[in-house]
Amino acid sequence: MFFILITGLLLGGTYALIAMGLNLQYGVARIMNLANGEMLVAGGFAAFWVYTAGQVSPIAALLVVAPVAFVVNWAIYRIMLRPLVKRAKSRGALEVDSILATFGLSFALVGIMTWFFGGGYFNYSYLSGRIDIFASSYAQNRVVAFAIASLLAAALWVWLSYTRAGLRMRAVAVSPDSARLVGIDVPAVSALAFGLGGAVTASGGALISMFFTLDASVGILFTMKALIIVIMGGVGDIRGTIVAALILGIAETFVARVIDPGLTLAAAYVLFLGVLLFRPQGLFGRTPT
């Protein structure tokens, strides 16, 4: 039981990082990015590639993965998504447009990645030893991935909570219209948030690839999980995201160990159902009036 709890927490830590990336994109930039999972897989591919080709550790690869992902996502927002935001008559219209556009992007990315890397599974063994915590042993790479994910998440949280740039971002998350009135350049902040979110997710992908077998088309599954976490934790709520991610990690590990490893998505759905039925505003959200 204790073993399941720790394994679940380790998994949940990485989920938290990925979901924070999506939450920045949806909460601040107001884009429901369904190509989020493909960014994750791309990050994983990059880590895999530098590790097998140059024996560079996936952790060092983060130094490249994160900035590149930032630039790519920033450009995607400026070129592809900004015109949609401009032409949208309402939030609902923007949602439909951005869902369709990012779906297109998602499929195009899967197509391109399959083209370059083939349709097979890929994994590599890095830090494959064991580490003992409280008399049970865990895979080293999972523990290291969790530690780095926590570090990045903590850094992001501090940045959002205590810097002026972070404050601007939170202001846009609360209300883009009012943020404009106090002199915040909303399009610039949105593009920044979208790029940052992509960088965070791609870093999560590089970390996950250390212990998880990926393939070009697995992205949608992670998008799905990240979406469930974001909704469970509440849109724009960092604390809620982290708690929801840990809950999902534990629930999945529990189902995989005790019932059947093929039912992990079912576990996520049970949580999702509970949230939709009882707390659609998120774990810590207030009931809208």
Place this chain on the structure above:
Amino acid sequence: MSMRDLRNLALSALAFGVLALLPLYVSGYILSIATTMAMFTVLATSWALFSGPTHYISLATAAFFGLGTFVTGLGFQTLPMWLLPIIAAGLGAVLAALVGLVTLRLSGVYFVIFTLGLAELVRQVVTWVQNRTGQRGMYVLTSITERDIYWQLLGMAALVFLVGWLIARSRLGFALRIIGNDETVAKHSGIDTAAAKILLFMVSGAAAAVVGAMMAPRYIYIEPSTAFASILSFQVVIMALLGGTGRLWGPLAGVVPFTLLWEFISRNAPNQTLLLLGIAFLLIVYVLPGGFVGLYDRLRHRYGQGGQ
């Protein structure tokens, strides 16, 4: 019913009559493409019945379709063939009602996300049940030929068009158009928005399940990973949006070219089908909002014939 309606009905009946004669004079390959087109016509048109007026993007088609194939797979030896699509319709409607009850009271995003994973969820559960009971896939060996399937689907298409036409003329159709334009207005004018949406989603889900039940004999061997392949949901969305959901015939205008294109690409470059799907999505958003129907309406407007 006006003269115009009567004329349209007569023309549609004539078109269906001509299409029904198709298997008598074409080769097997063309018939198989025609069957695929008939399948997507039913799926895309019934999808648009719900998603057109409400703008709620449903990605659950594969879940309903897979449910239908499993009804046939499990029941074809013990139950009469004509009963299977009816059972599938019932189960599809029940599944749609459950999904609708959970998500359609809330905003559209929840609905999209929930339906996005629904096929995969049902697949996991079915696989799990099969593993526990020691089953693997199922063989559906029947005397039903491609020709029979084509005729069944054509009949189903006629039914869906008729239902769509009737709904558009009914109070329910009117209510849905108001919901699509402004949900708050709809609520304030006394429409039970959740009930209207759930009802129409049930129609759409039932139709997709029936198509699955009819198509099962074509696949011969059924297993969860092929029956619930989520790519089907996306194909349906693309075709319906490419054609345009503004009119009843819109999805059909998307189904015909996209099926041909898909057939061509998957024969010549099978690895590029996903890329094609992605580009098609982007094209619809950036170049063809409203699909072919939207384009047609704009052209009519420009050249002065759209005096409605």
